[in-house]
Amino acid sequence: MVDEKMTFINLNVQQSIWSKLSQLKSNHRIANAYLFSGPRGSGKEAIALKxxxxxxxxxxxxxxCGECASCRRFRSLQHEHLILIVPMPREVKLSGNADVAALLDAIKIKAKNPFYKINLSKAKTIPISHIRKLKRDLYFKLIETGRKIVLIYDAHMLCTGDASSANAILKILEEPPNNTTFILVTDHKADLLPTILSRCQCLDFPTLKRNDVVAYLLSSGIEDYLAQFAANIAEGDMRRALALSDFGKNDILELVKTLKNLITEEHIENWRSFNQNYSRMAKINFHEFEFHLFLLQWWLKQAYFQRVGINNSDVINGMSTDLREFNANFPNADFDKINNIIEETIIAPRKNLYMPLILTNFLIGIQQSLGK
Ligand SMILES: [Zn+2]
Known part of the structure; x- marks a missing residue:
């Protein structure tokens, strides 16, 4: 396989987790249920597919191997033993509508890019109808060879609302049909019911190593300077590293500068358009919203490091003048408080809060914490 783009089949990250998993197969000790948890972008979904x-x-x-008949069907995520369950927008019939079409498109992308996040808009729960259908499928279609794998991505969303989906799945987690293994995957282990946790063997994924992030970006055809730059900012989160690479270095530097100017200058016209644009962004593209605020948060962290004398010169390459200027202008800035304000603003859209008000408070709160 010369020059073939990396997919989950040949993905080479999280080696210590992988060696545990591959021993399970060679020792014939594959359990009924696993929980893969850990920070976002650490490769949990990809390793579960692998x-x-x-x-x-x-x-x-x-x-x-990537080449046998079974592997070939897995490569397109079209294998009869693979059942993929993800959050869906609402209780939907299981075929013939726009949400299912969107899901099939997303699965095609996931097959090519193992770090792609399947994220249907407004998907906030794993519907109980999907768990009921899963039960029927598992018990009525028994298999003779191989092993059925049920992958549940964003598994904490089994527990949204009255947690009826979580309760519905408990029994099959405990006594699944023969030759069936569940892998629940989540960034939010603490949001799962204890009754679910106790039925799974837990594998905690660490943050990806920087070298693994760089190697993957290079193998995806991203230039070296950009791979290094993205890996520096992403802090082990491959999804973020890919988003940063897509943006490009100059655009990132420019965006960070715009956001820095926004919070440090009392410019009413800029604030008004920020409020409008970002309220809209939070609604229609939450990930973009989060990404922008993450960049601001990251930049402020570098400013803090510079203030306390932590040498980070590789990382802040291209930003050091601005950072020095910020620290000279705001020697009393309360970094903790500003960081908290950003954190709260990042999660506000998920709580369906009224964004124009949140963003006004965001700007005023940071102004007050700059210690002017
Ligand atoms: Zn194979």
């Missing part, structure tokens, strides 16, 4: 392919691969090796 494991699913590996368990069903017919060639004996330390990973999925």
């Amino acid at each position: 494991f699913a392919a590996y368990v069903n691969c017919t060639v004996i090796d330390e990973g999925p």
Whole structure:
């Protein structure tokens, strides 16, 4: 496989987790249910897919071969033993509507890019109808060879609302049909019911190593300077590193500067358009909203490091003048407080709060914390 783009099949991150998983197969000790948890962008979903392919691969090796009939079907995520469950917008019939079409499109992208996040708009729960259908499928279609793998992404969303989906799945987690393994994947382990946790073997993923992030970006055709730059900011989050690479270095530097000017200058016209634009962005593209605020938060962290004398010169390459200027102008800035304000603003859209008000408070709160 010369020059082939990395997919989950040949993905080479989280080596220590992978060696544990591959031993499970060679020792024939694959459990009924696993929980993969850890920080976002650490490769949990991708490794779960790789494991699913590996368990069903017919060639004996330390990973999925990628070439046997089973692996070939896995590569397009179209394998009869793979059942993928993700949050959906609402209780939908399970075929023939726009949400399902969007899901099928997203699965195609996921097959090519293992770090792509399947994120249907307004998907806030894993509907109980999907769990009921899963039960029927599992018990009525028994299998003779291989192993069925049920992947539940964003599994904490089983527990939204009255947690009826979580309760519905408890029984099958405990006594799944033969040759079936569940892998629940989440960034938010603490949001899962204890009754779910106690039925799963938990694997906690660490943050990705910087070298692994850079290597993956390079293998995806991203230039070296940009891969290094993105890995510096992403702090082990591959999804963020990919988003940063898509943006490009100059655009990132420019965006950070705009946001820095926004919070440090009392410019009413800029504030008004920020309020309008970002209220809209929070509504229609939450990820973009979060990404922008993350960049501001990251930049302020670098300013703090510079203030307390932590040498970070590789990382802040291209930003040091602005950082020095910020610290000279605001020697009494309360970084903790500003950081809290940004954190609260980032999660506000998920709580369906009224964004124009939140963003006004964001600007005023930061102004007050700059210690002018
Ligand atoms: Zn294979």
